[in-house]
Amino acid sequence: xxxxxxxxxxxxxxxxxxxxxxxxxxxxxxxxxxxxxxxxxxxxxxxxxxxxxxxxxxxxxxxxxxxxxxxxxxxxxxxxxxxxxxxxxxxxxxxxxxxxxxxxxxxxxxxxxxxxxxxxxxxxxxxxxxxxxxxxxxxxxxxxxxxxxxxxxxxxxxxxxxxxxxxxxxxxxxxxxxxxxxxxxx
Amino acid sequence: xxxxxxxxxxxxxxxxxxxxxxxxxxxxxxxxxxxxxxxxxxxxxxxxxxxxxxxxxxxxxxxxxxxxxxxxxxxxxxxxxxxxxxxxxxxxxxxxxxxxxxxxxxxxxxxxxxxxxxxxxxxxxxxxxxxxxxxxxxxxxxxxxxxxxxxxxxxxxxxxxxxxxxxxxxxxxxxxxxxxxxxxxx
Amino acid sequence: xxxxxxxxxxxxxxxxxxxxxxxxxxxxxxxxxxxxxxxxxxxxxxxxxxxxxxxxxxxxxxxxxxxxxxxxxxxxxxxxxxxxxxxxxxxxxxxxxxxxxxxxxxxxxxxxxxxxxxxxxxxxxxxxxxxxxxxxxxxxxxxxxxxxxxxxxxxxxxxxxxxxxxxxxxxxxxxxxxxxxxxxxx
Amino acid sequence: xxxxxxxxxxxxxxxxxxxxxxxxxxxxxxxxxxxxxxxxxxxxxxxxxxxxxxxxxxxxxxxxxxxxxxxxxxxxxxxxxxxxxxxxxxxxxxxxxxxxxxxxxxxxxxxxxxxxxxxxxxxxxxxxxxxxxxxxxxxxxxxxxxxxxxxxxxxxxxxxxxxxxxxxxxxxxxxxxxxxxxxxxx
DNA sequence: GATGAATGAGACTTCATTCAT
DNA sequence: TATGAATGAAGTCTCATTCAT
Numbered sequence: 001x002x003x004x005x006x007x008x009x010x011x012x013x014x015x016x017x018x019x020x021x022x023x024x025x026x027x028x029x030x031x032x033x034x035x036x037x038x039x040x041x042x043x044x045x046x047x048x049x050x051x052x053x054x055x056x057x058x059x060x061x062x063x064x065x066x067x068x069x070x071x072x073x074x075x076x077x078x079x080x081x082x083x084x085x086x087x088x089x090x091x092x093x094x095x096x097x098x099x100x101x102x103x104x105x106x107x108x109x110x111x112x113x114x115x116x117x118x119x120x121x122x123x124x125x126x127x128x129x130x131x132x133x134x135x136x137x138x139x140x141x142x143x144x145x146x147x148x149x150x151x152x153x154x155x156x157x158x159x160x161x162x163x164x165x166x167x168x169x170x171x172x173x174x175x176x177x178x179x180x181x182x183x184x185x186x
Numbered sequence: 187x188x189x190x191x192x193x194x195x196x197x198x199x200x201x202x203x204x205x206x207x208x209x210x211x212x213x214x215x216x217x218x219x220x221x222x223x224x225x226x227x228x229x230x231x232x233x234x235x236x237x238x239x240x241x242x243x244x245x246x247x248x249x250x251x252x253x254x255x256x257x258x259x260x261x262x263x264x265x266x267x268x269x270x271x272x273x274x275x276x277x278x279x280x281x282x283x284x285x286x287x288x289x290x291x292x293x294x295x296x297x298x299x300x301x302x303x304x305x306x307x308x309x310x311x312x313x314x315x316x317x318x319x320x321x322x323x324x325x326x327x328x329x330x331x332x333x334x335x336x337x338x339x340x341x342x343x344x345x346x347x348x349x350x351x352x353x354x355x356x357x358x359x360x361x362x363x364x365x366x367x368x369x370x371x372x
Numbered sequence: 373x374x375x376x377x378x379x380x381x382x383x384x385x386x387x388x389x390x391x392x393x394x395x396x397x398x399x400x401x402x403x404x405x406x407x408x409x410x411x412x413x414x415x416x417x418x419x420x421x422x423x424x425x426x427x428x429x430x431x432x433x434x435x436x437x438x439x440x441x442x443x444x445x446x447x448x449x450x451x452x453x454x455x456x457x458x459x460x461x462x463x464x465x466x467x468x469x470x471x472x473x474x475x476x477x478x479x480x481x482x483x484x485x486x487x488x489x490x491x492x493x494x495x496x497x498x499x500x501x502x503x504x505x506x507x508x509x510x511x512x513x514x515x516x517x518x519x520x521x522x523x524x525x526x527x528x529x530x531x532x533x534x535x536x537x538x539x540x541x542x543x544x545x546x547x548x549x550x551x552x553x554x555x556x557x558x
Numbered sequence: 559x560x561x562x563x564x565x566x567x568x569x570x571x572x573x574x575x576x577x578x579x580x581x582x583x584x585x586x587x588x589x590x591x592x593x594x595x596x597x598x599x600x601x602x603x604x605x606x607x608x609x610x611x612x613x614x615x616x617x618x619x620x621x622x623x624x625x626x627x628x629x630x631x632x633x634x635x636x637x638x639x640x641x642x643x644x645x646x647x648x649x650x651x652x653x654x655x656x657x658x659x660x661x662x663x664x665x666x667x668x669x670x671x672x673x674x675x676x677x678x679x680x681x682x683x684x685x686x687x688x689x690x691x692x693x694x695x696x697x698x699x700x701x702x703x704x705x706x707x708x709x710x711x712x713x714x715x716x717x718x719x720x721x722x723x724x725x726x727x728x729x730x731x732x733x734x735x736x737x738x739x740x741x742x743x744x
Numbered sequence: 745g746a747t748g749a750a751t752g753a754g755a756c757t758t759c760a761t762t763c764a765t
Numbered sequence: 766t767a768t769g770a771a772t773g774a775a776g777t778c779t780c781a782t783t784c785a786t
Contacts, residue, residue, distance in 0.1 A: 003770075003771075018293070018294070019292065019293035019294050020207065021206065021207045021292070021294060022294060024754080024755065024756080025755075025756055025757080026754070026755075026756085029773095034771080034772090035771060035772045035773055036756090036757080036758090036772085036773065036774090037757090037758080037759085037770095037771065037772055037773070038770075038771055038772070038773095039757095040756095040757065040758075041769085041770060041771070041772095042770090045756075045757075046756065046757090098293070101291070102291070102293060105287070105288070105291040106205065106207070107204070107205035107207075107284070107288060108204070108205050108207055108208060138360065138364060140357075140360070140361075140364075141350075141351050143345065143350055143351065144341070144342070144345060144351055144361075147341045147344075147345065148338060148341055148364070151337045151338070151340075151341050152334060152337070152368075154337075155330070155333045155334055155337050156330070158333075159329065159330060159333065164327075164329055165327050165329065165330055171326075174324065174326070175326075175330075178324060178326075178334070178368045178369065179368065181367045181368050182338075182364045182365065182367050182368030183364065189745080189746075210779075210780065210781080211780075211781055211782080212779075212780075212781085215748095220746080220747090221746060221747040221748055222747080222748060222749090222781090222782080222783090223745095223746065223747055223748070223782095223783080223784080224745075224746055224747070225782095226781095226782070226783075227745065227746070228745090231781075231782075232781065232782090375749075375750075390665070390666070391664065391665035391666050392579065393578065393579045393664070393666060394666060396775075396776065396777080397776075397777055397778080398775070398776070398777085401752095406750080406751090407750060407751045407752055408751085408752065408753090408777090408778075408779090409749095409750065409751055409752070409778090409779080409780085410749075410750055410751070410752095411778090412777095412778065412779075413748085413749060413750070413751095414749090417777075417778075418777065418778090470665070473663070474663070474665060477659070477660070477663040478577065478579070479576070479577035479579075479656070479660060480576070480577050480579055480580060483720075510732065510736060512729075512732070512733075512736075513722075513723050515717065515722055515723065516713070516714070516717060516723055516733075519713045519716075519717065520710065520713055520736070523709045523710070523712075523713050524706065524709070524740075526709075527702070527705045527706055527709050528702070530705075531701065531702060531705065536699075536701055537699050537701065537702055543698075546696065546698070547698075547702075550696060550698075550706070550740045550741065551740065553739045553740050554710075554736045554737065554739050554740030555736065561766080561767075582758075582759065582760080583759075583760055583761080584758075584759075584760085587769095592767080592768090593767060593768040593769055594760090594761080594762090594768080594769060594770090595761095595762080595763080595766095595767065595768055595769070596766075596767055596768070597761095598760095598761070598762075599766065599767070600766095603760075603761075604760065604761090
């Protein structure tokens, strides 16, 4: 594992555990076992380190979402699969979930960075757009639909991870159905 | 305006603008025009100041939600009214929205504080519970339903405030309907 | 002695001994015995501390220059007196001399600060201007004359302090005469 | 251009622009396009690099000073020529002027280095000594005379480069005359 | 109630330099 | 000759908080 990867992995760990606010560069130094200067050799500054990690995770998430999508499936079946793909990615990678959520909600994070990284889940965006065009999904602005659906996934995942709710096949099935009911027409 | 209120108002202003992360006590001192010691006269420490403000805002929000609920209305009509009440409170008080959202998402905020302040919207909780018991709402854990609905409201408000979507009567109507479709049975 | 004055005195001491380059805030902290925060309570930043000290010293120098100037004296006599006043101030305050010289030569020092502090020796400036107007001094731009004369004083003082030359009444007399010969007409 | 010369040229550029204080090795690395290790291959350390550059520039300056000195000229004529030679060298090489001035004024620069490089303008030194011995120049210690004259040149050059004064043939002529008047006897 | 000078730990970052390749 | 990843001490500055007035 390269020093660069050690730094990124440690940062993920710390932000997940403590949040951005409490994740200091000194902590990253101590936990990752690299020298202070090494961080600044690989990253312009703390912000660049965080943004880089965000970008990498967002890319990973984007790949996970469209995994195993059979083109033969109908729209609703694809919707259910994508929803579950995202859900599973988050649940299997709780630290990445924490990071991405914390990052997404941070007011100090530059909008521009978020927009650049939209490309990583362009497939999901195209899927939503096609649903609107085919008259299957509500005629909401695409962004709004994305935020509603992703928000639903996050809500469930967060509650499971915080042990405020217990996961079951039935719950998952119903949660996806609920999400589908909120965006489908009729 | 008392010194105490100046401090609270300034804190709201700053957290809304900069987020918790960047809202330092010295900034509050400078902007509010009070002396450092004065803050610690009225509040135990920074955390206490933030928690106090959170509690006051949450109470305000709780009152706003149940405003003008006519007992004559049927369940769905009440749902629509409550949803719109929350939406309107947030949109009319964008700084309070920012604060409450940032607070809710902060991982360093103690769960215990959040729970204590649930009492401020107990009426809304009771309304959801009755909906489940009457078989009108999906049989999800109450918390999950609350999070889904409140999450939907936040998603719409955030996008409007960030000017990523434009508000219209039709959009609002459809957004509430979408939220209703996701939680109602059938 | 107030904390603020302790900081200023220590800074003067250190810059004189080590130069700006090597005078770190940590060194000032250690030697002055104040806390880090105290420096930033009294001064905006390191630059502000340095600029403040410069301004105070320049003021002191300005006062020293015009000390004991008898209006009865003729122009040349006044010139000799002012020259010697500056010379004596520097020689009696070698640390202040070092600081002012180092500051004056620092390329990173803002011109604006230098200009603001010209007011502290406005009397000397007026004296030079009157000399030009009366046809006693060479018709050089005032700034140039000032720099030539002050430069001559500094050259002598620096060599004495570095023990590259030995002070005597005769040397001083001749040095002033040399400076006078360079600026007077004829 | 060899790597070594690239490093020296870049260092000159940076010191001229930013001063020693702000000219870091990493800046030299970035601007010169060489690797960190390369600098330490050619120079023992940063100090050695600076001292080497100083020595080269001082040598160049020494050569420029005595250029075109016709042995037929009388003492005063030679004085004027040497003065103008130095002046012209500085004005034609403003970055070298900046570097040499900054170096000369840096308190952290070792005296020993300055002395070693005196040899580069030994001709000028000998010229001054002969002037004293012949009773043409004031009977000041040679160092003092050198510092006075070089100081006069620097004062004029600095003001021209900073656009605080405008160069003209007349100004230059008078400036040299002024300098001459300050050191000549009678 | 209110002030603001003072604290010192810890924040982020840059520094000159080394060394295996 | 040349590279550039790695070092870790030291840089400036901000932080939340205290306490004598």
